[in-house]
Amino acid sequence: MTTVRISDDALALACGADVIAEAFVAAGCTVERVSSWGMHWLEPLVEIDGSGWGPTGVDDVAAILAKTSDLSIGTIADHPFIAAQQRLTFARAGKTRPLSLDDYAATGGWAGLKRARMLASPDLIAEVIQSGLRGRGGAGFPAGIKWQTVAAAPGTRKYIVCNADEGDSGTFADRMLMEGDPFHLIEGMAIAAHAVGAAQGYIYVRSEYPHAIAKLKAALVLAEALIAPFRCEVRVGAGAYVCGEETSLLNSLEGKRGEVRAKPPLPAHQGLFGQPTVINNVLTLAAVPHILLEGGAAHYDSHGILRSKGTMPIQLAGNIKHGGLFETAFGITLRELIYDIGGGTFSGRPVKAVQVGGPLGAYLHPDQFDIVFDYEAYSAADALIGHGGIVVFDDTADMGKLARFAMEFCAAESCGKCTPCRIGSTRGVELIDRIRGRAQTSADPVAALPQMHNAAKHLRTHDENLQLLEDLCETMQYGSLCALGGFTPYPVRSALKHWPEDFGASS
Amino acid sequence: MTGEERLTEICAAHRGREGPLLPILHDVQSAFGCVDPAAERVIANALNLSRAEVHGVVSFYHDFTAEADPRPAIELCRAEACQARGVEALVEAAEHAAGERVRIKTVYCLGLCSAGPAARIGSQLHARLDRAALLELVQSA
Structure with a gap:
C-alpha cells in the first residue's frame, strides 16, 4: 500500500491539506500526517517515497498516484530551497510525525x-x-x-x-x-x-x-x-x-x-x-x-559570522514568490534571500521595500540589499533582525500609509504604561495624516495659549511637520519603556528617509 | 445549572494553579461569550481580588469582551504581510457583504504570512484568499 505524507501544519490546513488527505485515504492509501517542510508556496505538498508534488488540489490525486502529474518537484530533499539550507533547529521539518x-x-x-x-x-x-x-x-x-x-x-x-x-x-x-x-x-x-x-x-x-x-x-x-x-x-x-x-x-x-x-x-x-x-x-x-x-x-x-553565531530560521513572507522557512547560518545577504531563494515578488512586479523584523523593524530599500544577516550589521543600518521575519512589498506599496500603520498599530497595542508610547503613537498617526493630506488644520487652541511659550503660533509648514515627526520619533525611541514604543520609529523613520515622495514631498 | 454555578465551577477547576486569572477568563469567555460585570464579581470573590483588578485585566486583553456578540465572526488578518499581498483591497467588499449579519474582526497576524491574505473562523484557517474566496467565506459564515 502506498504511504502518502501530508503536513498537518496550520498553513497546510489553511490551504486545504485535510481534503487532500481524505482523498488519498479514499483512494486506498495510508496517509501519514507529518510536519511541514516549510516550502509554503507548494502547500499542500504531497510526498510519496521522498518525491513531492505541490501545490495539490483534490483533482490531482489520481494523476499523482499514476505518477503522471505535472506538479512533480522531484525529490524533496534535493529541492534547491531545501538543499541550500543548514537546518539545525528545523532538522526534523517535513520528516517526522509531530506527536510521535x-x-x-x-x-x-x-x-x-x-x-x-x-x-x-x-x-x-x-x-x-x-x-x-x-x-x-x-x-x-x-x-x-x-x-x-x-x-x-x-x-x-x-x-x-x-x-x-x-x-x-x-x-x-x-x-x-x-x-x-x-x-x-x-x-x-x-x-x-x-x-x-x-x-x-x-x-x-x-x-x-x-x-x-x-x-x-x-x-x-x-x-x-x-x-x-x-x-x-x-x-x-x-x-x-x-x-x-x-x-x-x-x-x-x-x-x-x-x-x-x-x-x-x-x-x-x-x-x-x-x-x-x-x-x-x-x-x-x-x-x-x-x-x-x-x-x-x-x-x-562554526556557523555564522562575527558575533552572530549559529543558524537563524529566516521566514520569507509577504509578496514573495517562494515564501516559507529558510534556516541558514548568519551572513547571508538580503539580496540572496529575496531574489535567489525567494524568487522575487509573488505579483511579478519589482520589489519596492522589505521589512525585516516584524512591525517594529525598519523598511529596507533595494539599495541596501547587500546588507548581511548579522545582528550588528542591522543595528548599524538602523534596522533590526528581530525574530527573522522578512516581508516583501512590491511597487504598489504606499510607504506613507505603512508608516501611518506602524503608529496606528503601536497605538492599538500599547500597554499604556509609559507616555511616549501611549500618547506618542496617537500623535504620530495624526501628524502623518497631516503631512500626507497637507490638510489645513486650524491652529491648535492649546498651542495658542500664552503659557505655551515653545509652541508655534502659526500653522506648521510641511517641513516643520516633518521636523516634528522626527522629534516625536526620537522621544519615542529613547523615552519608551520597551521595544514597542522604542522601535516603532524604525519603520516610520526608514520609510520617511527612503521614500519621501510617499509623504507628499514631491508635490 | 445557573450561570453563577457554572462560574463558580470554572473558578474551582483552576484553584491551586499559579496565576489562575487568565485561564479562568478564557473559560468564562468561551462558556458565556463574554466576561460581564456579574462574572467579574464572582471571579473576584473566588480569587480574593477586588472587582477593579479583575475588570482591569478583562478590559486590557482583546480576547475578552464585556458583552456577548452572537454573530459569526471572521477574523481577517490585516498586518503588514497580508497587506503586502493585497488584503486592504478586499476589506470593503467583505464588510459590505457581511453587513450586520457577520462580524469582520481585524486581527494582526495568524502566522500564515507567506500565504496571505489569511482569515480564521474559530479554529478553521483560510489562506490565499482572493475576493471571491473571501466573499464565499462571509456568505457561508
Missing part, C-alpha cells in the same frame, strides 16, 4: 537532554556560552549568560518561561516548530531547567495559534515522564501583542494586565512571581538540544 515519540527518538530526540543531565550545571552553561547562542526573540542577548545569572541568583523556586507569543507579522517559525516538532521545544526547556535548577516551566502561546496550543498540550502529556521531575504547562495569551515583551508576558502569566515592568530588576533576578526566571524565545530553547550533543556547541559556533 518513536519518530522523535529515532531522529536523535532526547539525546541532548540525556547528555545534559550527566553534566554539572556550570559545565552545561559553559557549553551554551561556547556555542555563541543569542536570544532569537529579537534582542540577541547571549542565552548562556542569562542562564548563568539565573543559576547564580538566590531563590527557592526558579522558572523556565518560553516566550511563544509570536505576534510579529511576517514570522511563523515559532508556530511551525511548536506544531511540527513540539518535543524539541520541550527538550530544550528541560535542559534549561536542569541548567538553572528550575522545577516548573510555562509556555506562553498566543491565542491566535489554536493548532500549536493543541499540539503542545498533547506533547506535554506524552513527554511528562521523560522530562520529570521538570513540569511544564501551556498558558494561552489573550490577544495582546505587547505580551511578547518579556516583562509584560510575566505579568500576564501572573494573571495581571500585560503591562511592561521597568528594568531592573531583570527577570533573571526577579521574574515570574518575583523568582529568578529564564525567559527565552521558542527558537532559542529549540536550538539548545543540538548544542548539548557531543561536540554540538563547537558545531553550532
